[in-house]
Amino acid sequence: MLGCPEAAFRQADGDWQASVTEALRGAFAQHAEENAFYRAQCEAAGVRAEDFAALSDLVRIPLLPVRMFKQPDAHVLMTAPLTDVELEIRSTGTGGVPSVARRDTTTTSRVLTAIFAQYREFFGIGNGAGLFLCPSTAETPEMGMVKAFNVLNGLLDDHAYVVRDYAFDPEEALGRLDAWEDRMTRHIIGPPFLVGRLLRYLEMEDITLKLDPGSHVITLGGWKRYTGESISREEFNAKIEKYLGIPAANVRDMYGMIESNMLAMECEQHRKHVPPWSYISIRDVEDTDVELAPGKTGVIALLDALNTGYPGFILSEDVGEVDHTPCPCGRTGQTVSFRRRLQGAELGCCAVSIEKFIDSQEIVAECEVPQAAPAEG
Amino acid sequence: MARYSPTVVDHFTNPRNAGELEDPDVRAFIGNPVCGDQIMLTATVTDGTITEIRFRAHGCAASLATASVLTEAAQGLPITDLEQWDDAYVTSLLGGLGPDQRHVATLGRQVAHRLVRNHREGVDDEAPLVCS
Numbered sequence: 001m002l003g004c005p006e007a008a009f010r011q012a013d014g015d016w017q018a019s020v021t022e023a024l025r026g027a028f029a030q031h032a033e034e035n036a037f038y039r040a041q042c043e044a045a046g047v048r049a050e051d052f053a054a055l056s057d058l059v060r061i062p063l064l065p066v067r068m069f070k071q072p073d074a075h076v077l078m079t080a081p082l083t084d085v086e087l088e089i090r091s092t093g094t095g096g097v098p099s100v101a102r103r104d105t106t107t108t109s110r111v112l113t114a115i116f117a118q119y120r121e122f123f124g125i126g127n128g129a130g131l132f133l134c135p136s137t138a139e140t141p142e143m144g145m146v147k148a149f150n151v152l153n154g155l156l157d158d159h160a161y162v163v164r165d166y167a168f169d170p171e172e173a174l175g176r177l178d179a180w181e182d183r184m185t186r187h188i189i190g191p192p193f194l195v196g197r198l199l200r201y202l203e204m205e206d207i208t209l210k211l212d213p214g215s216h217v218i219t220l221g222g223w224k225r226y227t228g229e230s231i232s233r234e235e236f237n238a239k240i241e242k243y244l245g246i247p248a249a250n251v252r253d254m255y256g257m258i259e260s261n262m263l264a265m266e267c268e269q270h271r272k273h274v275p276p277w278s279y280i281s282i283r284d285v286e287d288t289d290v291e292l293a294p295g296k297t298g299v300i301a302l303l304d305a306l307n308t309g310y311p312g313f314i315l316s317e318d319v320g321e322v323d324h325t326p327c328p329c330g331r332t333g334q335t336v337s338f339r340r341r342l343q344g345a346e347l348g349c350c351a352v353s354i355e356k357f358i359d360s361q362e363i364v365a366e367c368e369v370p371q372a373a374p375a376e377g
Numbered sequence: 378m379a380r381y382s383p384t385v386v387d388h389f390t391n392p393r394n395a396g397e398l399e400d401p402d403v404r405a406f407i408g409n410p411v412c413g414d415q416i417m418l419t420a421t422v423t424d425g426t427i428t429e430i431r432f433r434a435h436g437c438a439a440s441l442a443t444a445s446v447l448t449e450a451a452q453g454l455p456i457t458d459l460e461q462w463d464d465a466y467v468t469s470l471l472g473g474l475g476p477d478q479r480h481v482a483t484l485g486r487q488v489a490h491r492l493v494r495n496h497r498e499g500v501d502d503e504a505p506l507v508c509s
Contacts, residue, residue, distance in 0.1 A: 098413030
């Protein structure tokens with residue numbers, strides 16, 4: 001299924017329900033058998049793999065609260081031994097304590113295959129140049145957002161990362177776009193706040209560009225800045241059309257979190273499709289054991305069948321809803337909408353980490369006392 | 378070389394001296410603001426010797442193992458001995474580190490030195506310090 005996204009995202013509803021249930025039942029069985037910590041949760045909840053016969057049964061899968069990945073004793077979450085761990089992906093929120101998700105070799109192979117296939121399925125990108133408004137993986141090898149963007153890099157002919165030492169220079173970004181003009185289809189990839197900074201620069205300098213017919217703007221990361229200032233999606237799309245010449249249909253956002261392999265990508269209808277190896281269950285904010293119907297807003301729980309390193313059944317601190325109605329794009333299954341962070345949860349994602357650090361650097365720069373010019377003579 | 382040395386695997390999986398002393402004689406806290414690795418040591422020092430030491434750590438498996446290894450190595454030593462530790466020594470305590478893990482040796486060396494300095498000067502770390 002991972003390598004055939006065209007078919008996987010267009011299953012008949014009954015087939016989708018059966019396949020996602022079967023995949024999650026298998027994943028549950030593995031973790032319940034091989035992970036002592038998780039087995040104890042399952043025994044306490046009185047659930048076994050045989051209990052999951054239909055999609056409606058998945059609500060009983062015990063969930064790991066996402067904040068457990070921040071705890072010093074997070075090793076208890078592991079199903080795979082550390083010797084099998086290939087990637088440690090992390091995200092540091094506003095609180096400063098990192099959330100670390102350890103992916104074993106099997107999970108890493110699966111998730112890279114899945115994300116690569118999804119990029120092809122949703123964006124159809126196979127060439128061109130990517131202007132990455134984020135640090136490179138060399139600079140931040142463990143940052144989940146950058147890692148996910150870097151998979152996209154493999155589909156492109158050229159690229160440039162224009163955030164270095166946590167500083168973003170919009171003039172360099174424009175220089176890169178200029179150098180690729182008439183040679184390659186130019187794409188812009190980054191967290192919304194940095195695309196927003198580029199747009200702000202273009203607006204202030206009164207520069208309007210006309211990128212290429214197949215150009216995309218692809219975003220991942222928070223829409224609410226750690227400063228509390230929200231970025232309106234409609235305004236964002238309109239400015240991209242005005243200043244970059246890219247129509248709204250080619251502005252695509254993604255939703256995911258480093259603790260899960262689920263990465264939901266937007267189709268041209270701007271609906272974020274949950275891949276069929278994952279299931280999103282919306283839970284009542286007051287009682288997270290209760291699953292809410294599609295369309296109802298609640299806490300997002302992500303159930304992911306790809307994960308063999310630790311149980312990929314995560315209760316997030318995000319609030320949103322799922323939609324199970326047919327999408328005009330023809331893809332089936334669930335779509336997800338993120339609304340906000342749960343009240344009391346810290347703002348925590350890779351984009352917030354980058355923004356917080358860039359801003360702190362800029363504040364330091366602004367406060368520096370200019371050095372006196374050396375005396376002549 | 379495997380991605381993690383057997384020592385790192387052992388200390389990550391079975392951390393020693395995890396926690397925080399309630400009434401320590403000295404505390405040291407070092408953190409990296411970008412990657413988020415953090416180690417805090419608390420110790421009881423009697424006649425210049427570390428008699429009890431605990432750690433709290435957040436971050437990658439190698440940094441958690443570093444904190445655990447440090448406490449095991451420091452227990453029973455004159456506190457000033459820790460000042461002699463360098464990155465190579467911390468790496469050797471860990472049984473070797475991969476290229477992408479070497480930052481934890483610096484983190485470990487700095488928090489050990491910080492512990493000595495804080496004890497000597499009678500200061501306390503209330504917030505994580507920046508690891509260079």
